Structure formats: C-alpha cells, structure tokens
Amino acid sequence: MTRPVGVALLGAGTVGTGVLRILERHRERIAARAGGPLEVRRILVRSLDRHRPEVPASARLTTDSQAALDDPGVDLVVEVMGGEEPAQSLIRAALERGKHVVTANKSVLARAGGELLERYPQRLYFEASVAGGIPIIKPLQECLIANRLERVLGIVNGTTNYVLTRMDRAGLTFEQALAEAQAAGYAEADPTYDVDGLDAAHKLVILAMLAFEAPFGLDDVHVEGIGRVHPTDLAYAREFGYTVKLLAVARRHDAVELRVHPALVPRDHPLASVEGVTNAVFVEGDAVGPLMFYGAGAGSLPTASSVVADMVEAARRIRATGQEPNGRIFRDDRPPIRPPSEMVSRFYLRFRVVDRPGVLAEIAGAFGRHRVSIESMIQKGRGSEPVDLVFVTHPAREADLRLALDQIRGLDSVHDLASCMRVERGQEDA
Template identity: 45%
Template sequence: MINIGLLGCGTVGSGVVKILEKNKTDIAKKTGSEIRIRQVLEKDPDKCYKIGLQSDQVTSHFENIINDDAIDIVVELIGGIEPACSFIIEAMKKGKHVVTANKDLIAVKGQELFATAEENNVDFYFEASVAGGIPIIYPLKQSLAANQIQEVIGILNGTTNYILSKMTREGRDYEEVLREAQELGYAESDPGADVEGLDAARKIAILSSIAFNSRVTLDDVYVEGITAITLRDIQYAKELGYVVKLLAIAKEVEGKIQARVHPAFIPLSHPLAFVNDVYNAVFVNGDAVGEIMHYGRGAGEMPTASAVAGDIIEIGRNMHYHSNARIGCTCFKEKGILNISELNAKYYIRMTVKDRPGVLAGIAGVFGNNNVSIAQVLQKTNNQEMAELIMITHTVREKDLQDALTVLKGMSIVFAVNNVIRLEGIDRDNG
C-alpha cells in the first residue's frame, strides 16, 4: 500500500483523486502496490466530499500530514511559492517523496528543492509543471538522454495560444478575443501572468535546465508578452507566409544558454504552426534524434492529473525496487546565460513613416550604418502623408537592430516604430 498526502483539492487535486480511483486496479498492477489517498490538506472540505473522500481523509492542518509516518508521497498542488516550498522541504526531510505541478516554485527554487531531495534520498517528480499532461520532462531525462539538445521551442501557454489562434483565424482584435477567453474560462480575470509571458517563462526555465543540464531560473529568461500584437501584425505575417505564436525558446549557443519568451513569426511549414487554440507543444532538436515534437493539452483538471498520477506510479515503482532518487537533478554543468542583446535573429519591423521620395533610402541608410541588412520590404500607403513600411531583416544582432531603431525613432520622417517581432524556426533542415 502506498499512501498519499495530498496538499490542495482544487481543480488538479480533484482530478488526481478521480483518476487514481477510476483506474485503481490497473494502476495497482502497474505500480506493484495499491495507491490510496490517505489525507488531503484542504480548507474547504466540501470540495473533498464532493469527489467521494471521507471526513477522516480531510484535514486543515499540515501537521496531520507531515507527522503521519504512513504517508509515503506528498503531492503538492497548492501552487505559489509559500507555504508550498516549506511544506515540500519539510516533507522531504521526513523522508517523504514529493510530486508537484508547481512551475512557479521550481522555476525559482529548483536548486534548493533538488538538493533537499538528494540529501534525504527521496524522489522529487514534476512532470505536470510543464505542458500539463504532455510527457516531456521524463522523455528528456530518459528516452532522449543520449542527445545533446540543441534547442527546445515550446508553445507552453494555452491562454495566449488561444487568443492568437482566434485573432488569426477570425480576424478579430486582441481585446475582444481576450474578453471572450475570460468568459469561456480560458483566461483568468487577471490575465497578466499569461499574456505578459511569465507563465511560459517559468516553464521554459524548467525545460532549459533539463535540456542543457545547467540551472536556468526565471530571472535568466528574457520575457515579452502578446499585449502589443495587433491584428495588422497577424495579417502581415500571413501575407509573408508566417503565423504569430508566443514561443518559449531555449537554445545552446557556443556553450551558453539563451532562454526567451516572446511572440514570433514562424513559417507555416513548421510543426508548431499547426498547434492551435488551448493546445500546447514542445519541439525539441537533438543531435541524434533530430526534430521531435510532443503535442497535447497543456492544462486542465484531467490532463494535469494524468501527469501527476504518472509521477506517483513511477515513485511507487521506485519504492517497490528500493530505487528512489534514481533520477534526480541533472544540472551537472554550469553554463552561462546569453543576454538578449547578443541574439542573432531575423526580425519583422512595422513602421509608420512619411510618404515622400527619399524616405526609404533614409531608413535603409540607418539600418545599413548599424549592420542591419534588409531582406524584404513591403510598403503600404495609408493616405497621402503616411505610409506603413514592413521590413524583414536578414540575420542580424539584436543590439545592432535596437541601435538602429533608436536612431530611427528620433528621425522626423518616422512617425512610429509600431512593432518589432522576431522570426523563429526558419532555415530548418526538414528533409
């Protein structure tokens, strides 16, 4: 018998209780032992009773879980930094294995948590912290372990992917689609962490740490959200053969790690271009495996519960074979972090300029003086005075581009630099 202490019986917690109950016979066969929810820490016991838990299984005191020696695994689904962090550390110190879906915590306190797990010889599993039910963390640590990973590109936030997909497909504005997403429950009433890119940044910090075997924390990730994306940008993307996605990108470049979250143009031929609505996907490029992509639901009660329960089963197997801690922290390297200013990329630039002879030459001159080479130009005349200028650059250094833009913003012929969006997933060798 494996006894679970569950912290939090909200959406995901309820899902975990349901799936462990529904499939308990098969799960016991796979694990080698029966798995039972022994105690649930939850302030609102009705949430627990509603899914069939008994009153002796529900507590509002963490002490009743931490001091229960029969509890083998603590499943932390409270979220946030505190008290989740202290609860996990206390549990590990008591020799309890831990499963969590808490991306906020791992992206910030990962190192401390792994160290505590190792000191106490316990398992610390967190498949659910990135991309919900999609298996990606353990495949990176296991089936793909022989690879040097070169890049990980994820669509890791369902809310923003839903908004961008809707804007693209239905030609509707950001504000309108966001409101609809809030009504449907796909976006929170305070959508900040999603639309500003913070949620995706936490997840890419976790994935980069695993992919590159070197700790990456939230602070190391450059973050830009989707709030500045307009329907115009999406339409120009389409005209040029691209689609706009909020990407979470991690690459190893000359021994350093580049981790960033920002909207990007990706070619319509890229596998990530087909990932729409609330779906998530993680695209990985390894030196042996080449390009692979895992796709599925990145959030929600049952998909996230699937990942949490999978982790519980794995820990159960480890308990059966006395092989706990067989896969711990894999950050055995210390790689530097590349600043965004050192990025080499192609860029889409949309500007509003004076519509008169010589303007294009003047702008092109500023780019040229700053080593920014232009690959493609579209000029759209709005009225007699103003023109919209769309440019795609060749591969240039971010710093050079920003320098050029600073000069351009000061010129009288430039009314506004409306948007600058990086291109990603081009120059692939896709056989």
C-alpha cells in the same frame, strides 16, 4: 498483501480532484503497474465545508498541513495546491523527511527547482508542471538522454495561444480576443500573469534546466508579453508566410539564451499548426532530430494524467529497495547566459512613415550602417498618411538593431516604430 504506498494529497481543487477520479477509475491497473495499491490517507484543503464527492473512504480531509506530513503511513506527498507558499515549505519539509514528492507547481520549481533538483534528483517528480497533460519532463530527463539538445521551443501557455489564434483567424483585436477567452473560461479575470509571458517564463526555466542540465532561474529569462501585438501585424505576418505565437525559447551555443516573446513562426513549421488552448513543445536532438510533443496543456484530467503517472513511478521506487538510484540532473559547469543585447535573431519591423520619395533609402541606409540586412519588405497604403513600411531582416545582433532603430526613429519621415518582433525559423538560424 503488499502494503499500500500511503499518499498525502495537498490540494483537492481542479487537479487534485482529477487525481482522485483517475485513481478510482483505474484503481486495479494502477495497483498492478505500481507493484501494489496507492492509498490516499490525507487530503489537505482550505475549507472542510465544501462537498467533495471524489474523496475516498480511506482518506481523511484536513486543514492541518503538519498532520498530513507527520502521518508515518505517508510515503508520498502530492502537492497540487499551487502558489509559492506554503507549497514550497511543505515540499521541502516532505523531502527533508525522506518522502517522495510529486508536484504540479511551476512557481516553486522555477524559483527553487535548481536547488531542490540538485539535492533530491531522485525523489522529486514534476511532469505536470509544464504543459499539463503532455509528457515532456520525462522525455527530457530520460528518453532523450542520448542527445545533445540545442534548442527547445514551446507554446506553453494556452491563454495566449488562444488569444493569438483568434486574432489571426478572426481578425480580432487583442482586447476582443482576450474578452472572448475570459468569457470561455480560458483566461483569468486578471490575465496579467499569462499575457505578460510570466507563466511561460516559469515553464521555460523548468524545460531549460532539463534540456541543458544546469540550474536556471527566472532572472535569466528575457520576457515580453503579447499585449502589443496588433491584428495588422498578424495580417503582414501572413503575407510574409508566417503566423505569430508566444514562444518560450531555450537555445544554446557557447552561451544559453532564454526568452519568452511573441514571435513570427513560418506557416509550415509544426508549431504554426498548434491552435487555441493547445500546447506543444518542439525539441531538436542531435541523434533523434526534431520532435514535437503536442496536446492538452491544462485541465483537470489531462493534468492529473501526468500527476498520476509520476505517482506510479514514485510508488515503484518506494517499493523497490528503499535505496535511491544514483544519478545527478545537473552538470558541474553551468553555461553562461547570453544577455538580450547579444542575442542574434531575425526581426519583423513595422514602421509608419510619410509617403514620400527617399524614405526607403533613408531607412535602408540606417540599417546598413549598423550591419542589419533586409530579407524582405512590404509597403502598403500609398497616398494615405502615414503608410506602413514593413521589413523582415536577416539574422542581426539585437544591440546593432537597437542602434539602427534609434537612428531611424530620429528621421523626419518616420512617424513611429509600430511593431518589432523576433522571427523564429528552423535550425539554420539557431
């Protein structure tokens, strides 16, 4: 009989338990596709006391990470414990020992992925690290290899997409929608990591490394969260024909732009229909055209679906010849990063102004002096004070927009700038 591929599973929480369930549920099919059985030999956890009905008879539970790595029968390490450390050290140790590693850990990949993928391009698998159950890593790494990719747009954080969907659909405030997400189990008690855009930034780094074949880091990403999005802005966005999404955007021309921020998306764009906790990644290739990958971005079985697929791929390679395939992920030349001040976008702007003749001309003048031209405008609330004056601009350099805004804020008739968001449209703006 073919020798089983020995597995050490680091973590048996939400994802790890899902992995064990799928391995049991599809044992024969998986063995057939992997060229022989997968045998989970060690499972690393923090506590041995908890009842864990999914643990198979072949596996030994342990709190000793070294014992899991030292087991000579372990060929494949599956890291689903999460967090920075000790996960990163364990992944490194396993790779250094020649083992194959599957991980769902976006933190480790966003911080150390550049180096790890340079050194171990053929033994590190991470389909579950971005958008949970959606296959996007392998498509970027392999299926789209014949394309030059100019732009990747992702809705890669379920919590913020749920909050924005509820604000849009039910007119809730940010605080109300977040409380609802927490009650439904879609948001953490401390939601900062999600609502401030950091989770999406980690995933964007991973997507960009594959799409543009170069190492990037979190410092390369411009990040804004959704905490300042107001239901009023969702209502104006609708009038202009848009909805608001927290987008992770990777774009390149001569330089690469990496940014996470709330953005107005046209209602007829495929990403506008991605609602609730669902995730999606929209990719444009020069050969294939636009593609959208859509589905469950988290959850035990969806995420485990990606992890197990990686395990099968790893098992095949382990069995193949013992020799790693060639092929690098990164090119030799890393493109420069464009600073936010040089980024060019359309902008949505909501001012609160005094309702008197000439205000519009004053604001339009300041825009004009700094080469910001206006595409459309809405004025609401005549008579009441202050009134909203809302603009969508044509593409403008952010540094120019900032200068115009400084001047506009100084006008007597302008109460404040209540909102400023980017507008992300089709390829014509890219």
